[in-house]
Amino acid sequence: MFQYELHKKIKELCLTHLMDIAGADHAFYLRMIANANTLQDLYFSIYGNTGGNLSVFHASAKSSGESKSLQAFENILTLIIETYKQRKPAFRKRDTLKEQQGAWFASNQITGMSLYVDRFAGNLKSMPERLPYLQELGVNFLHLMPLFESPEGESDGGYAVSDFRKIDERFGTLNEFKILQEKMQAAGMYLMIDIVLNHTSHQHEWAKKAKAGDKKYQDFFYMYDNREIPDQLDATMPEIFPESSPGSFSFVPECNKWVMTVFHHYQWDLNYTNPDVFSAMLENIFFYANLGVDILRIDAPAFIWKQLGTTCQNLPKAHTLLQLIKHCVHIATPGMALLGEAIVAPKEIIKYFGTDAFVAKECDIAYNATQMALQWDALATGDTRVMLAAQHELLQKPLGTTWITYTRCHDDIGLGYDDSMIAAAGFNSYEHRKFLKEFYSGNYPNSPAAGALFSVNPKTQDARISGSLASLCGLEKALAGDLVSSDSGLKNDSELKNETPINAANNPAVQIAISKIVLMQAQSMLLGGIPMLFYGDEVGYTNDYSYLVDPGKSYDNRWMHRPVIRWEKNELRKVAGSVEQRIFSATQQLIQLRKSITAFSDQKNITWLTPHNIHVAGFIRHGEGKHYYCLFNFNNKAAYITWYLFKEHGFAPTEVHDCWTGKKQKVGPDHEYLVMEPYQFAVFELR
Known part of the structure; x- marks a missing residue:
């Protein structure tokens, strides 16, 4: 109007x-x-x-x-x-090109990697030297974990920001960041960084002024003179870190007030009922946009609006705020997409793409955390029925938006899917979750996994799972079995260094672990969305336990899967037959396969298959008149699938071609079977 x-x-x-x-x-x-x-x-x-x-x-x-x-x-x-x-002319030109492409981030040509600059390359100045390595792998999109100033020892991995405009000196300078962005853009690469929208460090200038008694800045946070309202809020708000930071409020002796601290006690929640907070944070968003950022990752958007009598998560006005931010960004800097890091239940996560009149007008991208967790569920149980039960809700994602698909990230693995999905597969939800926690923490008999439980809630026994992709898939234990006697304990990856024998990949346990790693990456790669690798996974880094001797990290076992890259290990990717070479080359081949087939763009072109075998998950990707059947055997035994699988959707193929192995197979009669080996996957093109 x-x-x-x-x-x-x-x-x-x-x-x-x-x-x-x-x-x-x-x-x-x-x-x-x-x-x-x-x-x-x-x-x-x-x-x-x-x-x-x-x-x-x-x-x-x-x-x-x-x-x-x-x-x-x-x-x-x-x-x-x-x-x-x-906005620079070069960025405006890039804006125009992206607008012409539409949902440019849904392309099958984009493959990402998430990394800590200091742990990957040392600093920002050295990052450009590592771009050829990423290009060799096929990665053309980088998520640089938090770079802006945060207090050492109270940084939460960089998510406790004390200055939104200053690069932390541990990583380098703002000018070095700009140089990296320019080199990436010249190489046709995309860049993502974080905006921590929900909170600041207690060392931020705003918090310091609030501590000193400045009423204006006390109103930037949720601050109270007594426990009356905090107690009311605590009664309905779940604890995020019950072990290290119980409750949702911390006392501030400098001003004799209580401040909301939903995450750690040193992270103060911003009060978005105050329009000055919105204005100040929008300025920071635009600051990042004009650094040339392609995707801005909004951290913890589910928490940004608080209201008495609620969980203070996923509230309607949180969505209104995100819609407002999206429209501001679309007008001023249309080439920057927004990613909402909402790790919530499937029904809730879909809402972050927008609802009603705002469908596809809120967040452009979200993490498919549900699918990630479901893959780990299937790997532990060998049963894909829970995964299949979740797909109806996940398929509600609107056209013009996309997922980040991944097997691991810097964070823990939460089992956030609904109990109803577990029940639909015939399992008891409590016992099922208990099994998964025991399996991946290595406490289940004969479990090959070497992970740990994170943030155990002593009241509910709820917990999440830490551990690297390789360690959770069994590589750590498999390699340790080759290198040390059974009674001497596991060596951590930083101790193994170059001790891993070149022929370790011939060990059956190692082979199985590598098959699991590749299977997990393949499903994430081919499902639909932007595949996001976590650094180190491409060469099989196992858990690094050195965090235990660092006072700033020892309380947080997520650091076990955040390795410091040793480039001599990564160089082993060039040694034929090494574990590193096998994982790297398989990851590289997966990226190439995805880029070669247009059907793997995210155009809502996926059809999940009815289960012909509970151990095998499958879906069809459609594109340009072609159909690709992607099948994944999550079992430790061979799986048998009737050939009718390829006919039930109205096709009549006489032959299927596996784009992964290059092998062709004649389609047999319906009473005969396709045999899939343990942890095998295939990408069959119908012919």
């Missing part, structure tokens, strides 16, 4: 900023006008209300007590214009 006063104000602001709205800046002006009404409605649904469809810039609105909100909204419009004006 045309709102004369609002659109007039936008035109005035653009001309004040010397914009050529009929020429070079015309596309921006059109975006601004096209989204103005929605921007206004979203903003005032949180921070004010003029009633009905009345423009906030109408004369009667100015006299209705809304002047402060009106000025705040005008400041947001001005910020959007100034951000666009400051």
Whole structure:
């Protein structure tokens, strides 16, 4: 709907900023006008209300007590214009190309890796030297784990930010970051970094001023004089880190107040009911956009709105805030996509792509954490029925958005899928989760996994799982069996160094572990979305237990799967027959396979197959008139599948070609079987 006063104000602001709205800046002006009404409605649904469809810039609105909100909204419009004006020509050109492509991030040509700069390359200055290694693997998209200033010993891996604009000196300088971004862009690579939207470090300037008694900045946080409201909130809010940081509030002796600290006691939750907080954090978002970031990862968006009597997670106004941010970004910096790091139940995660009028207009990308956890479920049980029970909800993801698909990341593995999905497979949910925790922590008889339980809740016994991909798949124990006697304990990967014999891959236990690693990566790679490798997994790094002697990390066993890269180990990828070479080359081949087949772009072109064997998960990817059957045997025994599998969707193939092995097979009669070896996967093209 045309709102004369609002659109007039936008035109005035653009001309004040010397914009050529009929020429070079015309596309921006059109975006601004096209989204103005929605921007206004979203903003005032949180921070004010003029009633009905009345423009906030109408004369009667100015006299209705809304002047402060009106000025705040005008400041947001001005910020959007100034951000666009400051955007480099090269970034504007890239914006245009991405807009022409549509959902550019859904392409099968993009493969990512998540890494800690210091643990991967030492620092930002050295990162460009490692780009050829990533290109050799086939990676063209990097998620650089948090880089901005955070206090050592109280950093939460960089997610306790004390300065949103300053690169932590442990990693380098802002100028070195810009140089890396330029080199990546020149090489056709994409970049993602984090914005920690929910909280700051207690060492942030805002928190320091709040401690000193500044009321303005105390209102940036949830601060209370006594425990009355904190106790009410604690009664309904689940604990995130019950072992190390129980409860959701911490006492601040400097100002004699209680502050909300949902995560660690040194991470203060920002109060988004305060419009000044939104404005300040939007400035930080735009700062990152104009560094040339392609995807901005919004950390913990489920927590950004708090309300008494609720869990303070996944609340409607959290979604409204994200929709508001998305529209601001779309207008000013349309080439930057938003990823919502919402690790929540399947029904909730779909909402982060937007609902109702905002479908595909909230977060562009989300983590498919449910599928990740379900893969670990299937690997432990050899049964894919829980995985299949979840797919109906996951398939609700709208066209024009995509997933991050992955087997491991920097975080723990949470078993966040619904009990109903476990029950649908015929299991008792409590016993099933108990088995998974025992299996992956190595406490189940004959379990090959070497992980650990993270954040055990002593009240509920809920827990998550830490451990590297290789260690959880059994490689750590398999290698230790070759290298040390059974009574001497496991060697940690940092101790093994180059002791791993070249022929270790010939050990049957090692072969099985490698097959599991490749199986897990293959399903993540081919499912649909942006595959995101975690650094070190491409050459089979096992757990690093050195974190235990670091006081800043010893309380957090997630550091066991965050290795320091030893490049002499990675060089073993060039040694034929080595464990590193086998895993690296398989990962490389998977990336190449995905890039070679257009059907692996995410165009909502996936059909899950009915289970012909409970040990085998399968789906069809459709594209350009071709159909690819992707089958994954999660069992430790051979699986038999009737050939009718390839016919039940109306096809009549006489032959299937496995794009992974290059082998062809004649399609037999329905009473005969395709045999899949333990932990084998296949990508069959119908012919």
